[in-house]
Amino acid sequence: MDKLKEFKELIEKMNSFNKAVSLFHWDMATEAPKKSVADKADVIGMLDTEAFNILTSDKMKECLETLEKTIEDLNEVDAKLVEFYRKEYDKNAKIPEDEYKEFSILAAKSTAVWEEAKGKSNFDLYKPYLEKIVEYKKKFVNYRGYEKHPYNTLLDDFEPGMTVEKLDKFFDTLKKDIVPLLNNINQSNKIINDKFVRFIYPKEGQKEFSDYLLGKIGYDKERGIIKESEHPFTLELSTNDVRITTHYYENYLLSAVYSTIHEGGHAIYEQNIDENLIGTTLDTGTSMGIHESQSRFYENVIGRSLGFWKVNFHKLQKIFKEQLQDVTVEQMYEAANIVKPSLIRIEADELTYALHIMVRYEIEKQLINGDIEVKDLPTIWNKLMSNYLGVIPTNDAEGVLQDIHWSDGSFGYFPSYALGNAYAAQFLATMNKEFDVDKCMENDELDTIKNWLNDKIHKYGRLLEPNEIIKNVTGEELNAKYLVEYLKQKYENIYNLN
């Protein structure tokens, strides 16, 4: 079993480099001086490439081949590790080291350029970088190979087993039901007043409420950090160090509330992975889709429920006496669930959110396929927004430049957001068979929910694949009908459509 030891040493080394890269990202997003971005891009590129070199090394290949021959002698965790790294090896071994390194440095720099371009709403600034990023991604897909559609290779990076075929069907189902529901809402007589969430809410008070919320939902503050960044995110350095950021807008109360709960949901997943997996690489969420199912469960199912506001509104009202003195719990609940086709994905309501994802999905699919080109993206973006949501950006900052994801080549990532919503609704349906989730929320018993998620999902880390998780927990494959039912029930109720 010397090979097992060697294998684990390689993993430990890779992990160290990857964690260093993560820490640099954390640092750059939260506090590093802007003038040092270029220096850091080089360091990140180097560390990332070193991890890549180990992954694709002859040593790794030998370890995998040897261990695969006697895989039945390995314990469950070690066997899964071999399986995991076999897949990672096959994915990456065909990419030449120098191209990987160039890409890695480019990605770090391109993110900084994207930020500038977004600030100036200047797509031309970003275009040459994005073109190169897309070029590399297409080249890498060709090296790696693909089945049926080149985009499938990238989808699999974020959601193992996901394909264009499955997603087309998934989005069709959603579209079929969401679009009529949205029309009904648009034509309903119900007027929701959400002006009060746009009053001025000083940051200090928002901070206090975010902190309170994280405690409520069960984020362990002794094993993490809460900080601010331009774009909220969660970062895991180890199970004992799961960090989240939020962003406070003084003229929009709900932004930080929901980004805090959202990131808190991600963090609760990471903080509750089984002890036995710590330090193995399997000690993290199994896919972006399952991860999003957790963050969205917290953000939407819990955070946008009436029960949640019944319990927590008094706290918010206490902090912002003046702004909220005349607001009722029900008004708060409705304001948090107002449906309004809009331009910005991260501010979208629960119902139209999937439509934003469809815009990106259509673009990515065709971009990687070579059917469309980077230079045409602003036009295509605006057309799709008009088709799906009926709104058209007046500039690229609120259009094609709004998201960070493409800047570092994360094509294939966006669909996980929609999958997350669907998984979350499917988990909710199962959960409701075991106990009354609404009642739990009204009774402020979020621990019951958290324990269920810990036990059925979180603890497994990467030990189970996303399709195994969903099958084990709910008894069936991913099924979009649960999301549709959930949305119908919720919004028909709010908008008096029955």
Place this chain on the structure above:
Amino acid sequence: MDKLKEFKELIEKMNSFNKAVSLFHWDMATEAPKKSVADKADVIGMLDTEAFNILTSDKMKECLETLEKTIEDLNEVDAKLVEFYRKEYDKNAKIPEDEYKEFSILAAKSTAVWEEAKGKSNFDLYKPYLEKIVEYKKKFVNYRGYEKHPYNTLLDDFEPGMTVEKLDKFFDTLKKDIVPLLNNINQSNKIINDKFVRFIYPKEGQKEFSDYLLGKIGYDKERGIIKESEHPFTLELSTNDVRITTHYYENYLLSAVYSTIHEGGHAIYEQNIDENLIGTTLDTGTSMGIHESQSRFYENVIGRSLGFWKVNFHKLQKIFKEQLQDVTVEQMYEAANIVKPSLIRIEADELTYALHIMVRYEIEKQLINGDIEVKDLPTIWNKLMSNYLGVIPTNDAEGVLQDIHWSDGSFGYFPSYALGNAYAAQFLATMNKEFDVDKCMENDELDTIKNWLNDKIHKYGRLLEPNEIIKNVTGEELNAKYLVEYLKQKYENIYNLN
């Protein structure tokens, strides 16, 4: 010149690992959750060992041997790089990799244990770790070899060219003059009132003043971060990212004032290294002694001068109206220069500071030599404190446990503090030949001083050795007499001893 390219690639890789280690240290000192310390120690150990492996690799050896043969064909920077890494290679190549890695992980963990032991004032907790650290250091010195005294090898790590022989002489000179001066001060009639610096000074106001001071002395805030940590320090990630921390004590005004100026002095050195050296490894201060000469020049020569307070006291008084309304500039100046033998090095006045260093120097020398043992340190510490300063700690937290340095094996570091004071005084003497330094401070023309230091010292980075710097700038070797003269003049004046 393929070997030169290969050589630089090795350096770039090592630098990336070292920068990652630095970032982890920054993170752990300023914000990382305590519960994640053990996880991080492993990662740091791995990254540090990877850098070590590259440094001591056959590839590095070959590069050095090849490049040394044609060293006259290299430009100044490249030739210096070869020289620098030859020394580093010879230092480290004899240490076995596994022992280096064990030591590196131990050092990261031991620092956390030291912190706990200090908090509990419990030397026994720390003892087993420190014993192992000392054991490794002694073993490493034996691998590396030494001339005359084993401690010389460690001194050279922090101050190239420094030896026990030179230091014994240096400290003897200081002792010969400082001890009588101290006695005169103790017997003088002058009473300095410094009670007001121990009033309550809320943190926010202290922060404002620290920030103001950093601007005054010329720290470039756009190329760094100012943060808080238990123990103030400076950390350089690149010339464009030089970070400092301070620590605010609400019941002691001067602590943060002087730690801010001190770290600011370090940072100004790092921020002003010549552009041509950026990214080469030569883009940092040349030795700990020269570094300390810059931080102490700012802290003591500038920050504890009457001219400095004449310019800046009004700002402090404005922030803390109530506490300082009856205090004059002269009283502030005297309070900042009160001489009082005390237990804690970092709170020591400029005069008795060297005596604190002597205590540590005596211990380190004998510890590495094997003349004394770790278990006896508390007793020895207290005895030396009594001999040199006439004060005895009542517990180990204010005694042998007060400093972080031994916890990660930084034996040989302490003397740089005393050398820094001496270098600073020697630089000052030269500077005064060119312009009136006191007048500069009174006229708020700190840029003149900064430009001089930039031009004579900072810009060279590691291109020049410490003895070359001191010789080039002052025309002679290190000479303790300048420090003695400076201290005599200053304190005889303050304490009316003439």
